[in-house]
Structure formats: C-alpha cells, structure tokens
Amino acid sequence: xxxxxxxxxxxxxxxxxxxxxxxxxxxxxxxxxxxxxxxxxxxxxxxxxxxxxxxxxxxxxxxxxxxxxxxxxxxxxxxxxxxxxxxxxxxxxxxxxxxxxxxxxxxxxxxxxxxxxxxxxxxxxxxxxxxxxxxxxxxxxxxxxxxxxxxxxxxxxxxxxxxxxxxxxxxxxxxxxxxxxxxxxxxxxxxxxxxxxxxxxxxxxxxxxxxxxxxxxxxxxxxxxxxxxxxxxxxxxxxxxxxxxxxxxxxxxxxxxxxxxxxxxxxxxxxxxxxxxxxxxxxxxxxxxxxxxxxxxxxxxxxxxxxxxxxxxxxxxxxxxxxxxxxxxxxxxxxxxxxxxxxxxxxxxxxxxxxxxxxxxxxxxxxxxxxxxxxxxxxxxxxxxxxxxxxxxxxxxxxxxxxxxxxxxxxxxxxxxxxxxxxxxxxxxxxxxxxxxxxxxxxxxxxxxxxxxxxxxxxxxxxxxxxxxxxxxxxxxxxxxxxxxxxxxxxxxxxxxxxxxxxxxxxxxxxxxxxxxxxxxxxxxxxxxxxxxxxxxxxxxxxxxxxxxxxxxxxxxxxxxxxx
Amino acid sequence: xxxxxxxxxxxxxxxxxxxxxxxxxxxxxxxxxxxxxxxxxxxxxxxxxxxxxxxxxxxxxxxxxxxxxxxxxxxxxxxxxxxxxxxxxxxxxxxxxxxxxxxxxxxxxxxxxxxxxxxxxxxxxxxxxxxxxxxxxxxxxxxxxxxxxxxxxxxxxxxxxxxxxxxxxxxxxxxxxxxxxxxxxxx
Numbered sequence: 001x002x003x004x005x006x007x008x009x010x011x012x013x014x015x016x017x018x019x020x021x022x023x024x025x026x027x028x029x030x031x032x033x034x035x036x037x038x039x040x041x042x043x044x045x046x047x048x049x050x051x052x053x054x055x056x057x058x059x060x061x062x063x064x065x066x067x068x069x070x071x072x073x074x075x076x077x078x079x080x081x082x083x084x085x086x087x088x089x090x091x092x093x094x095x096x097x098x099x100x101x102x103x104x105x106x107x108x109x110x111x112x113x114x115x116x117x118x119x120x121x122x123x124x125x126x127x128x129x130x131x132x133x134x135x136x137x138x139x140x141x142x143x144x145x146x147x148x149x150x151x152x153x154x155x156x157x158x159x160x161x162x163x164x165x166x167x168x169x170x171x172x173x174x175x176x177x178x179x180x181x182x183x184x185x186x187x188x189x190x191x192x193x194x195x196x197x198x199x200x201x202x203x204x205x206x207x208x209x210x211x212x213x214x215x216x217x218x219x220x221x222x223x224x225x226x227x228x229x230x231x232x233x234x235x236x237x238x239x240x241x242x243x244x245x246x247x248x249x250x251x252x253x254x255x256x257x258x259x260x261x262x263x264x265x266x267x268x269x270x271x272x273x274x275x276x277x278x279x280x281x282x283x284x285x286x287x288x289x290x291x292x293x294x295x296x297x298x299x300x301x302x303x304x305x306x307x308x309x310x311x312x313x314x315x316x317x318x319x320x321x322x323x324x325x326x327x328x329x330x331x332x333x334x335x336x337x338x339x340x341x342x343x344x345x346x347x348x349x350x351x352x353x354x355x356x357x358x359x360x361x362x363x364x365x366x367x368x369x370x371x372x373x374x375x376x377x378x379x380x381x382x383x384x385x386x387x388x389x390x391x392x393x394x395x396x397x398x399x400x401x402x403x404x405x406x407x408x409x410x411x412x413x414x415x416x417x418x419x420x421x422x423x424x425x426x427x428x429x430x431x432x433x434x435x436x437x438x439x440x441x442x443x444x445x446x447x448x449x450x451x452x453x454x455x456x457x458x459x460x461x462x463x464x465x466x467x468x469x470x471x472x473x474x475x476x477x478x479x480x481x482x483x484x485x486x487x488x489x490x491x492x493x494x495x496x497x498x499x500x501x502x503x504x505x506x507x508x509x510x511x512x513x514x515x516x517x518x519x520x521x522x523x524x525x526x527x528x529x530x531x532x533x534x535x536x537x538x539x540x541x542x543x544x545x546x547x548x549x550x551x552x553x554x555x556x557x558x559x560x561x562x563x564x
Numbered sequence: 565x566x567x568x569x570x571x572x573x574x575x576x577x578x579x580x581x582x583x584x585x586x587x588x589x590x591x592x593x594x595x596x597x598x599x600x601x602x603x604x605x606x607x608x609x610x611x612x613x614x615x616x617x618x619x620x621x622x623x624x625x626x627x628x629x630x631x632x633x634x635x636x637x638x639x640x641x642x643x644x645x646x647x648x649x650x651x652x653x654x655x656x657x658x659x660x661x662x663x664x665x666x667x668x669x670x671x672x673x674x675x676x677x678x679x680x681x682x683x684x685x686x687x688x689x690x691x692x693x694x695x696x697x698x699x700x701x702x703x704x705x706x707x708x709x710x711x712x713x714x715x716x717x718x719x720x721x722x723x724x725x726x727x728x729x730x731x732x733x734x735x736x737x738x739x740x741x742x743x744x745x746x747x748x749x750x751x
Contacts, residue, residue, distance in 0.1 A: 007733035047582075051574040070568040074576050125643055138584030170575060177583065189591045190598070196619055199588075199595040199603040204642055207607075209622040210615050210744055211629065217620055217641040219605050223595065224588035241644050244688030246619035247605065252734035308681060309651045315661060317679045321696055325656075325685040326646045329633070329694040332735035354688045356648040457650035479648030560652055 004334035007256065008302070011338070015260050016267060023271030023283070029179045030152045030172065030276065040178050047174060055174075058165035061511030064153050065504060067169040068146055072113055072500075075142060079109035079135045092130035094203030095218070100126065107488035112136055114499035115143035115378060117229070117236030117349055117474035118491060120483040124218035124239050129201060136236055137225045144232030145176035147380030150503045151269065152176075154387060155276045157510035158408050161518045166510060176380075180265065181232055188261050189227035195257075196250045199223040222247055230261035233378040235349025235474040243339075243352040244328055255331050255352060259339050266346045266376035269383055277408060285529040286386065289538050290375045294345055297369055301337035301362040308333075309359060310564055326354025337362060344369035347378030349474025356452070356461065356477040360564070363477070364557030367464055370471040371549045372541055373427065378472060381499075384506045389544070390528070391420040391509065393537040397526055406525055409518045416509045423505040427470055428548035430494045434466035435459075435552065441486070450487075452479025456563065460556035465491060470498035610745050617641075621693035624740060627670055628710045630695070630703050630747065632740045633682055634663060637690035646688040660684050673705045694737040697726045713750065721746060 028035050048055050059067065082089075083105035087098045100108065104120050111118045112135065121127060127136070149172035156167045193199050204216040222238045226248050229236050243249040243258060270290065274283020305327075308319035322333025331339075336353035343350055344366040355366055369375060374385035391407065395417045398405025405412040439462060442450060451458035461477040468475055469491040476482065482491070527533060595603030606618040616622050623639040624631045632639075636647045649656035663684040664676060680698040704718045725743045728736055 003729040003732055003734060003736075007729075010733060043582075047575065047578045051571055051578060053571060053575070067568050067572070071572040071575065074569075074572045078576065078580075122643070122645070133588050134580055134584040137588055138580050141583040141587075142579050170571065174575070174579075177579065182583070182587065185587070186591070190594060193591065193595040193599040193603055196600050196606050198605045199592045199599065200605070201592065202604055205605065205617075207614055207616055210610070210741065210748075211622070211624060211626055213623055213639075215622065215639065215641050217605065217617055218644075221588050221592055223603070224591040227591075228583075228587075239644055239689070241646055241689040244646065245644055246621070246689060246691055246693060248689075250619050252730055256733075311651055311657055312660060312681060312685075315657075315664060316676045317664060317681055317684060318677060318698070319681050321681050323651065324682045324687075325649065325651070326688045327685075328687050328689070328692050329682055329696055329735060329737045330692075335734065351688070354646040354648055356650060357646065357688075359651055452648050453650035453653045453656075455652075457652060460650075477648070478646070479650070560650070564652060 004306070004332045005302070007252070008298070008334055008338040011256055011259060015263050019264055019267040020271050022264060022268040024275050026180060026268055026272040027275045029175050030155060030167075035179065037179055037183060044174055044178055048170070051170070053170045055168055055171035057168055059168050060164040061153065061157070061166050061507045061514075064166050064169045065507055068150065068503070069500070071173070072146060075113045075139060076109050079112055079139060080105055082131055082135050083108055086128045086131045089128065089130050092133070092201065093128035094201070097126065097128045103485040103488035104483055107492045110492040110495050111474065112139040112236060113143055114472050114495045115147060115232070115234055115347070115381070116469065116472040116495045116499070117234045118469060118476065118495065119236060119474070120488055122240030123237060129220050132225055132238065133221060137228060140225070140228040140232050140234040140236060141177050141181055142173075144181055144234060144379045145173050147378060148176040148180065148269070149173040149380070150507060151380035151383050154384060154506060154510040155273060157514035158410070159277055160514035162516065163514055164511065166514060181228065184231050184261070184264070185224070185227045188231065188257060189223045191257055192227060192254055193223045195254045197223045197226065197254065198247055219247060226258070227261065229350055230258050230348065231265065233262065233266060233346045233348040235343065237350055241354075242350050244326070244354065249331070249352055251330055252335070255335055255339070259335070259342055262339070262342045262346055262348045262350070263376060265379045266382050269379065270376065273383060279529070281529040285534050289534045290386070292538065293372070293375050293541070294341065297341045297345070297365045298338055300365050301341055302334050304359040304362050305333040305337040323357070323359050326357035328353070340366055341369060343475055344473060345375040345377070346382060347373060347471055347473045349468065351475050354478060355464070355475060356479045360457070360557045360560040363460055363464070364553055364561070366475070367460070367467050367557065368545065368549065368553065370467045370473045371427070371431065372545045373471040374541065381472070381502065385502060387506055388420045388423050388502070389537060389541050391416055392424060393533070393540040394526060394528070396540060397533065397536050403524060406519055407528065409521065410513045410516045411519060415512060419505045419509050423502050424544060426497065426501050430470040430498055431463070431466045432548070432552060434470070434490060434494055435463045437490070438462045438466070450481045452481070456556055456560035460560065463552055463556050466494060469494040472499050608741055608745070610748070615745070616741050619693060621691045622741060624744060627706060629744045630700055630707065630740055632695060633692050634684065634686045635690040635692075636686045639691060641691055644690045646690060647686045671703065671706045674702050678702050693739055693741060695740055697722070697736050697738055700725070700738045700743065707747070717750065721750060
C-alpha cells in the first residue's frame with residue numbers, strides 16, 4: 001500500500017479504537033462517577049466554592065439555557081474589550097502589536113465565543129501573546145465546554161422520566177473543561193513540544209540565512225494554543241496560515257497527532273451517547289451512519305487531491321505528487337485531503353493545506369460537509385445537530401407506518417417536530433441568504449476587490465465563507481478579502497444564529513422529552529439501531545442537504561469541475 | 565438572571581486563570597526542560613553561527629544552491645501565507661507557466677516532463693522547509709556545472725539527505741537547508 005494512504009488508514013482506525021474507551025470515560029464524567037482523574041476534584045470544588053455554586057443543584061432546561069447564554073455574553077464582552085485595547089496592555093506583547101479594528105474585533109469575539117474561530121486577522125501580526133492566551137486559548141476551552149454541557153443535558157433528558165432536571169450546567173461545563181479537554185490537551189501539547197513546536201514567551205527571532213537574507217521568525221506560546229484548537233474542535237490557529245505553518249505543524253507525526261485530536265472527542269461522544277442511555281448499539285449505529293458519509297467524502301477528496309490539478313498536468317509537468325498548491329511536502333496530498341474532511345466534518349476549521357487551492361470537487365465536498373454539519377460534528381454540538389436529524393427521521397418513519405413516533409420511550413409530538421424542523425431550516429437559510437446578498441453586492445460592484453479568483457471559484461469563496469460561519473466551522477477559502485465591515489458583521493451574525501439557535505431549540509426539545517411519560521417498548525416500537533432506520537436517517541440527511549444546497553453547489557464547485 | 569450574571573463573572577475569572585494562564589504557562593515551563601532549544605524553536609547552525617530554524621524554510625534562489633519551493637510571502641517568517649489561488653484561475657496558471665519557463669532557463673538539461681509539481685507550486689504557509697526527492701535530483705546537473713563538482717558525488721549527497729516515510733507512513737522529502745549546508749562543505 002502507498003505510504004500516504006497507509007498513514008490515513010492507520011490514523012482513522014487508531015482513533016476509532018481509542019474513541020470507544022474514551023466515550024465510556026466521558027459518560028463517567030457526565031454522571032459524576034469515579035474516574036482516575038478524581039485528584040482534580042479539590043481544584044473543581046475550590047472553583048465551585050469561590051463562585052458559590054452548588055454543583056448538585058438540579059436545573060431544568062430553561063435554567064441551563066439562562067446560565068449558558070449569560071456566561072457566553074460575558075465571554076463576548078471580555079474578548080471584545082481585550083481585542084480593541086490589546087496594544088495598551090503592559091505585558092505579553094514583545095512584538096508591539098496594535099489594537100484590533102472594531103468590526104474585526106466584533107467578528108473575532110463572536111467567532112471564538114461560538115467555537116467557530118473564523119479568523120479575519122492574522123495571528124502573528126494581529127494578536128498579542130496576551131490576547132492569544134487570555135482570550136483565544138481560554139475561549140477555545142470554554143466554548144467547547146459550552147457545547148459539551150448542552151449535549152450532556154440532552155443525554156440526561158432522554159433517560160429522565162417525567163422529570164425536569166437536566167443536570168447542573170456549571171458542573172457539566174467546568175468538568176468538561178477539567179476532565180475531558182484539559183487532560184487530553186496536556187498530553188498532546190507535551191507531545192507536540194517534544195516534536196519541536198515552540199512554546200515560548202520570547203519575541204520574534206532574527207536570523208541571517210545561508211544566502212545572507214535577514215529574516216524575523218515569529219514564534220510564541222504556540223503549542224498550548226494549537227492543542228486546544230484541535231481538541232475542542234475550535235480551529236483558531238496561532239499563525240495566519242494555521243497548521244500549514246511549520247511551527248504549528250512540524251512534521252508528519254505531529255500532523256497525525258493533530259488530526260487525531262480533531263476527531264477523537266467528536267467520535268467518542270457519539271459512542272458516549274449509547275453508553276449513557278444504556279444501549280451501546282445505538283451509539284454504534286449512529287457512528288456507522290456518519291462513517292458511511294465520512295468515508296465517502298474521504299474517498300472523493302483523496303482521489304482528486306492525489307490525482308492533482310489537471311490544468312497543471314495539461315502543461316506537461318510531473319503531477320505525481322498531487323495537487324501541491326497550498327500544500328506542504330512533509331504532509332502530502334492524502335493526509336491533507338483526510339484532514340480537510342476531518343476539519344469540515346467536526347466543525348473544527350483548522351487547515352493543514354489551503355482549501356481555496358484544492359481541486360474543485362474537494363472544495364465542494366468540504367462545503368457539503370459543513371452544510372450537513374452532523375458527520376461526527378463539533379464537540380457536543382455535532383451530536384445535537386445529529387439529534388435534530390434523528391427526530392425528523394423518526395417522525396418520517398412514524399408517518400410511513402401510520403403510528404405516533406416514539407424515540408427512546410418518549411412520544412415525539414408536533415411541538416418537538418416543529419422545533420426540529422425550524423432548526424434544520426435555519427442552516428440553509430443563513431447560508432443561502434448570506435451568499436445571495438454577497439453575490440448581489442459583488443455583481444453590482446465588480447471592483448470591490450473581495451475575490452482572489454474569478455468566475456465559479458469566486459462564487460465558491462463566498463459560499464464557503466457563509467457555510468463555514470453558519471456551521472461554526474471557521475475554515476475559509478482564504479482568498480476572500482474578508483476583513484471588511486461587510487463580512488465581519490454579516491458573518492458575525494451568521495455565527496451567532498448558527499451557534500445558539502441549534503442549542504436553544506434542541507434544549508427545549510430535551511426539556512419537553514424529559515417531562516414525558518415513559519412508553520414501554522413493544523413490538524411496534526421503531527428500532528433506532530436497525531439498519532433500516534439508519535438507512536432512513538441517512539436518506540433524510542442527504543435529502544435535506546441535497547435539496548437545499550444542490551443549486552448553490554452546482555453554481556460553484558460543480559460548474560468549476562465541469563469547466564476543467 | 566442576576567444570580568447567573570454574578571456566578572458567570574466569577575467562573576469566567578476562574579477559568580481565565582486556569583486555561584488562559586496556568587495551562588499555557590505549565591506547558592511553556594515544561595517545554596523549557598524537555599523541548600528542543602527549550603521551546604524556543606530548534607535552531608540550525610553552521611560553523612557555530614545560527615543560520616535558521618529547523619522547521620522554517622528559507623529562500624534559496626541562487627543557482628549554486630538547491631532551490632526550495634516558490635513562496636507567496638517570499639519566505640518572510642513574520643507574515644506567512646499561501647496563494648489561495650483556485651485551480652482554474654487563468655492568472656495563476658500563467659504564473660505557474662512562468663515558473664516552469666524560468667526553471668527551464670536555469671536548468672537547460674532538464675525536460676519539462678521531469679519537473680515535479682512541488683517545485684512550481686507555492687506551499688500553504690509559505691515556509692515549507694522541504695522539497696520532494698525528485699525536486700532535489702533534477703537540480704543536480706545545474707549545481708554540478710556551477711560548482712564544478714562531480715555529478716555522482718552530488719547524487720550521493722542528495723540520497724543521503726532523503727528522509728523516508730516514518731514507520732512506512734507519509735511522504736519522502738529532503739530538508740533544503742540541511743542539504744545546502746552539506747553542499748557548502750562538499751569539496
């Protein structure tokens with residue numbers, strides 16, 4: 001087997017094998033059972049004591065939501081204030097970086113609060129060390145934990161019987177940070193520094209090269225930030241070009257470790273659902289449904305990236321390394337394509353190659369992946385998005401057999417289906433309306449200077465940006481000149497709606513399900529772990545995505561592919 | 565709502581200290597002990613002088629050196645980036661064609677079909693420290709001519725610098741800076 005293909009096969013299998021025990025461990029954290037990290041309990045208890053939180057106080061879905069939204073508002077204000085004043089802070093700014101422009105600061109604050117980490121600034125020239133740590137590194141923990149806490153509340157709702165308690169938000173939030181994100185981050189960050197990734201407070205280093213040029217080499221506390229960027233499906237890189245930068249991704253082994261970090265928690269949490277409700281097979285069935293789509297996407301992108309840009313092949317050069325524009329030699333085409341699917345599946349958004357320069361159908365797959373946004377998905381929210389599709393699929397299956405649909409012993413009624421349908425429609429609404437507005441502006445002001453590429457590809461750049469914002473992904477077709485008020489504000493709003501409505505809606509569904517009477521299983525109960533249901537579920541996902549988005553994809557990536 | 569606001573402020577401060585300060589300081593502290601060059605980035609020295617960083621590619625466009633990949637930022641390690649040009653962009657394709665033509669002028673013994681794609685495309689970060697083994701090999705004849713060196717000697721030098729896939733996974737590559745330092749030492 002080709003050494004590049006072997007690398008990604010080993011990576012995927014290893015991650016899945018480790019995700020199963022890790023999923024079991026996460027369930028113990030959510031249920032407050034004993035784990036081998038209980039020595040951290042004094043730290044957590046100290047925080048609860050100082051904050052006057054009773055971690056065992058029950059909270060219903062509304063209290064959970066209030067706590068979560070209030071906390072996020074505080075995060076936003078903190079981030080925004082630090083960003084527009086960063087030049088004036090007395091320390092951790094050795095390279096003398098200036099304040100951030102207000103609309104870019106708005107976009108960035110929203111972006112890190114919502115776990116999107118779309119970056120309309122460039123790290124090495126736009127953010128001080130203080131901002132990188134006290135805003136970005138911090139928010140990459142807590143925004144991930146916000147998503148995990150919401151998901152854990154939904155898990156609890158499904159096993160509750162006629163009760164309102166969905167768990168204590170503060171406890172789920174803090175323990176997601178200390179017990180899930182932190183231990184994984186420490187292990188991986190130390191591995192990365194051993195492989196040469198910098199972690200220092202010294203400023204840029206000046207060197208005279210072998211040819212005699214003087215260059216300044218930007219560095220900083222890279223490793224801790226890069227690790228949580230991957231582990232928390234954040235994606236906000238330390239440097240502008242993210243994990244294509246050699247300091248942010250030193251070699252093939254670190255690439256392997258970082259890609260592992262991107263998908264381990266999202267996959268583990270799917271298994272965790274099965275373990276939590278006492279039906280591991282449900283977790284495996286959901287995992288199987290997602291994996292069918294994931295692997296199909298991997299096949300397509302690895303094929304096209306390894307084949308290379310056919311326009312360059314027409315020039316008569318040796319294209320055997322694949323499509324190398326925007327890619328690194330130490331990583332190679334196959335690992336870049338696999339990462340591309342990983343990062344767009346899990347709403348991570350970090351990149352190890354420039355998606356804008358990839359072949360048209362690979363770019364199209366990434367956009368479609370973010371349009372679905374539930375193939376493993378971001379930590380916590382990925383499962384929540386998937387849960388919305390499950391409700392719709394259960395409803396449709398119920399209609400087919402003419403019986404009130406049930407899910408895990410709870411009747412799914414009009415209220416739940418309405419909320420689920422609204423949440424499912426929001427995503428295409430944000431993406432398509434946003435892209436339509438941008439296309440309209442672009443069409444009337446051709447000299448506006450947004451697009452790095454003409455024609456179909458230019459349209460794809462705009463479509464990608466809105467899809468990435470609404471999906472809280474954060475990667476981009478970075479040729480887009482997006483550091484302007486138009487993009488900062490519109491994408492900022494998309495990120496906010498795309499983040500909080502898919503948390504509010506499903507939490508409301510969860511609250512309603514938790515309060516319902518348990519209906520014992522009978523011969524007529526829909527079996528959600530059966531292959532038949534998995535097939536229905538997949539069809540629902542593909543039909544919703546295809547019907548809503550096919551026209552837009554046809555105008556961008558598909559048209560570009562056909563023009564080659 | 566008010567109680568959530570006060571609790572929220574407190575837990576924000578606590579988590580900023582834990583995850584924005586203690587966690588990165590801890591990693592940086594441990595890096596000082598265990599990491600190459602104490603976490604400041606591993607340096608490459610020639611005769612005791614620092615000539616670059618192990619991970620950071622640098623500009624080589626002189627005919628007497630093995631040249632690296634094109635860089636959109638001209639190997640400026642303080643402001644990095646890629647081209648973000650799409651695969652069918654006519655300006656981009658013209659730029660690649662120009663790189664091919666330039667290469668052929670500097671390396672007249674080489675046929676177009678031998679040019680590996682990494683030598684005429686820009687990396688994502690603009691700091692790629694490597695080229696493919698094929699990209700090093702096709703520069704041997706030029707360098708042998710400029711430096712009046714034996715081709716066989718240069719071939720041996722390049723082969724000694726080819727890094728194979730790790731545990732059978734990944735790509736083969738050549739570290740351009742290491743190769744050029746060794747080249748300067750070749751007699």
